[in-house]
């Protein structure tokens with residue numbers, strides 16, 4: 336019998352808008368503000384566990400529906416969340432958008448019911464583990480079986496970008512534009528100076544491949560000791576991907592999603608013998624067998640937000656280790672609750688872990704009282720109870736008020752680009 340204090344008395348989902356930088360990608364540009372959700376799970380014992388996830392309208396509705404069913408469940412039973420999700424979030428009860436292909440919006444693979452369950456379960460699993468850890472006075476990594484490393488390395492996530500958004504009432508930061516190799520190298524210099532990163536990743540798919548090859552080569556020349564990656568989000572044909580891979584064979588640690596789809600990835604790897612990574616063609620367990628059997632992917636980017644949580648990420652790391660596939664971590668615009676969860680997940684991941692992605696240096700605000708600092712490009716794995724972060728309630732209220740006063744309800748990089756270029760549309764693939 337569970338102690339009464341371990342039962343959930345309330346689960347809250349608070350949508351917020353987070354200011355974001357004008358970062359360019361294949362689809363367009365980041366909006367001035369992007370939606371996220373903060374999850375709070377309150378126990379009968381008065382403990383609050385935290386989670387953070389996507390805030391797009393259709394996810395928000397699913398998260399709120401799920402939250403209403405949580406009171407009475409114990410925080411010790413996060414594995415049961417999967418059955419609960421299957422019961423509550425059925426094809427007839429969820430937004431149809433969540434079940435269809437939305438290549439115009441998402442860069443983490445296809446949408447289906449399993450993926451939705453993984454996203455919802457993950458958000459609450461993290462909050463349950465945080466609440467449990469605070470209750471029993473143990474860090475989340477201990478609840479996952481114990482950390483395998485004390486520090487988690489992150490990569491400098493470099494973007495082509497404008498200095499400002501093209502709208503007047505937008506958020507701003509003090510970063511310069513980066514639209515050519517020189518600008519990208521200067522951005523990397525500042526990232527490395529301020530945060531000590533020891534790996535570099537450039538978001539590609541923005542300019543023709545020759546320009547991106549030049550930028551990555553310039554990064555390699557400026558930082559000969561640091562591994563460099565390039566990720567065009569599947570923008571290239573097999574021929575183009577093969578050519579880029581051959582050009583960058585001695586320069587990149589790996590190429591991430593040069594092409595769209597497992598078959599195209601396998602063909603590029605067969606032809607060029609350069610390591611390939613993905614957060615697009617393998618984003619659910621069902622996609623693993625074909626990708627591993629055809630050697631399409633040598634590094635898999637996990638992401639607890641859509642793989643189903645911290646425990647699912649651990650399972651994934653064990654599968655990758657078994658098949659000799661390396662592991663890294665995907666990110667989207669996020670705040671400190673997510674960074675803490677990512678750090679606990681990575682601390683417990685088995686096998687060959689490459690520096691994880693994080694968008695955090697691009698964010699100028701947070702919802703935790705002591706925002707993380709990178710030291711030598713790494714985050715020290717917290718040993719405090721739970722995730723090791725405290726909610727800044729004033730900041731949460733401010734960012735929620737921004738959400739309430741705005742009509743931005745989804746991340747839409749295509750629409751944001753149309754503000755600058757009314758003729759812009761989602762490029763058809765392969766773009767080059």
Ligand SMILES: O=C([O-])C(=O)C[C@H](O)[C@@H](O)C(=O)[O-]
Nearest residue numbers: 360442566614665666667668
């Ligand atoms: O590795 C990736 O594919 C990403 O980080 C996807 C993101 O959506 C990225 O493209 C971004 O923030 O523009």
Ligand SMILES: [Mg+2]
Nearest residue numbers: 566591592614
């Ligand atoms: Mg990627």
